[in-house]
Amino acid sequence: MSSDQAPLSAPRPVHHEGRAVVWGARALAYLIYTYVVVTEVVLVLGFFLLLLGANPDTPFVEWAYRSLDRAMEPFRGIFTSIELGNGANQVEAVLDTSVLFAMVIYGLLAWLIHSGIVWLTRKLERSDWQDRTI
Template sequence: MSNMERKRQVNETEAPTDTLRRVVNILLSLAGFILVFRFVFLLFGANPDNGFVSIIYRITEPFVVLFNGIFAESDMGNGVFEPATIIVLVILLIVSWLIQSLFAKRTVRRQ
C-alpha cells in the first residue's frame, strides 16, 4: 500500500464534545418547550389551579421574573399576553445558537 493510499484510509470518530452538545441541545429544547406551554396557557387563560398548569408556571417563573416589566402585559379577554416569556424564548434561542456554535460537530481524524 502506498503512502497516498494510507492517507486516504481514515478512521472517523465523534469528538468528545458531541455528547455535551447533544445534552445541552436537549436541555435547552426542553426549556423552550416548557416556556411555550407557559405562553399559551397565559394567552388562553388556563386555570392556574390545575396541577399541570401550576407546575409549568412554577418551573418557568424564575426565568420570566427577570424580564417582567420591560414591556407591559396586555389583557386579552380571559388570557394575558406576557412579553417577558417571548423575551426569554428569544434569549434562550440566542444562547442555544451560541452554545451550538461553540460545540459545533467536529470530526476527529486518526490514522
Template sequence: MNTSQVQHTHEKNLKFRKVVTYIFGILEVLLAFRFIFKLLGANPGSPFVSAIYSLSELFLQPFIGIFRTGVAQGIETTAYLEAATLIAMAVYALLAYGIIRIVEIMKKPQA
C-alpha cells in the same frame, strides 16, 4: 493530532452539543407551554398549569418588566400576552447557540 484523536474530540463535542440542546430544549418547551397557557387563559388552579407556571417562573424573572403584560378580560377567562416569555425564549435560544459555538471554537483541533 492523529485521526482517532480528532474523531474522539468530535464525538465529545457532539455529545456536549446534544446535552446543551436537550437542556435548553426542555426550557424552551416549558416557556412555550407557559406562553400558550397565559394567552389562552388557562386555569392556574389546574395542577398541570400551576406546575408549568411554577417551574418557568424562575427562568422568566430576568425578563419581567421589560414590557407590560397585555390583558384581555373575557367572560370566563382572562388572557395574558406575556411578552417577557417570548423574550426569554429568544434569549435562551441564543444563549444555547452561543455556548455550543464557544465550546466548538475552543475545542477546535490545532493544525
C-alpha cells in the same frame, strides 16, 4: 524482517488528552443544549396557557406556571404584560411580551450552542482523519 527493511507504517501519534477534552466539551454542550430546548418548550407552553387564560388551579397548569417562573427569572419585568380580558374560567388572559423576549433569547442561545457542537464535532472528525492519514 531483516534490519535493512523499513517498517510498513510509522506508528500513529495518539492525542488522547485533546480528544478527551473535545468529547467532554461536546457532552457538556449537549447537556446545556438539552436544557435550553426543554426550557424553550416550557416557555412556549406557558405563553399559550397565559394567552388563553388557563385555570391556574389545575395541577398541570400549576406545574407549567411554576416551570415558567423559573425560566423567566432573568427576564421578569422587562416588558409590561398586556391584559386581554377574562377567559371562560373568569381567569385573566395575558399577552406576556417578556415571555416572547425570553423565547427569542433562549432560541439564540440554543442556536449558539448547536453551532458550538457542530464545530466541536468537525474538530473531532478532523483529528480522527489526521490520525488515520499519518
